[in-house]
Amino acid sequence: GAVVSQHPSWVICKSGTSVKIECRSLDFQATTMFWYRQFPKQSLMLMATSNEGSKATYEQGVEKDKFLINHASLTLSTLTVTSAHPEDSSFYICSASGHSGANVLTFGAGSRLTVL
């Protein structure tokens, strides 16, 4: 149980375009999902907390207009990187808590974004 699916696993786009990444909880409902960013050989950096039916909560220093998060259902959260630039190239990972009653996270496989 507690499987999180993330798509696409990798994407290449041109500078100035927008890219959407989907995160789905496959066998449980997730009222809260989390989006992380990770640079090579660096630790996870929490970007935002995605709340079903309400606005996301962004960490300090994360531009909410650049990284749009939508959590329209209990099984789907999306992260849209708007007007992407090369400095947005990174590994983006979503997670959710699907261990009934436990404050423990399950992660998706991650999405590698390369902006040319």
Added chain:
Amino acid sequence: QKEVEQDPGPLSVPEGAIVSLNCTYSNSAFQYFMWYRQYSRKGPELLMYTYSSGNKEDGRFTAQVDKSSKYISLFIRDSQPSDSATYLCAMSAWNRDDKIIFGKGTRLHILP
């Protein structure tokens, strides 16, 4: 003092050896203690988690929590080259509104 401290390594051990990975923490409110394994270019995979103190075993992996010392460990027996990865510890309080705090991860290399 950081909430969670983890030696980044790299840690290199020969195949078949017992590996010991550790984290220390400062927040006495932490109740859940997790260990994740992350291969290069992949999302972290939950290996196991424990609640409060004690030990938990799953195959070749054993997690230990010593709340009095604020110290957690992950032991890997009969280590294999496929165990080479980055191992992250993570901790959280009981309430699901509380953030999960991650260590920076330890890079482990198992030498064939």
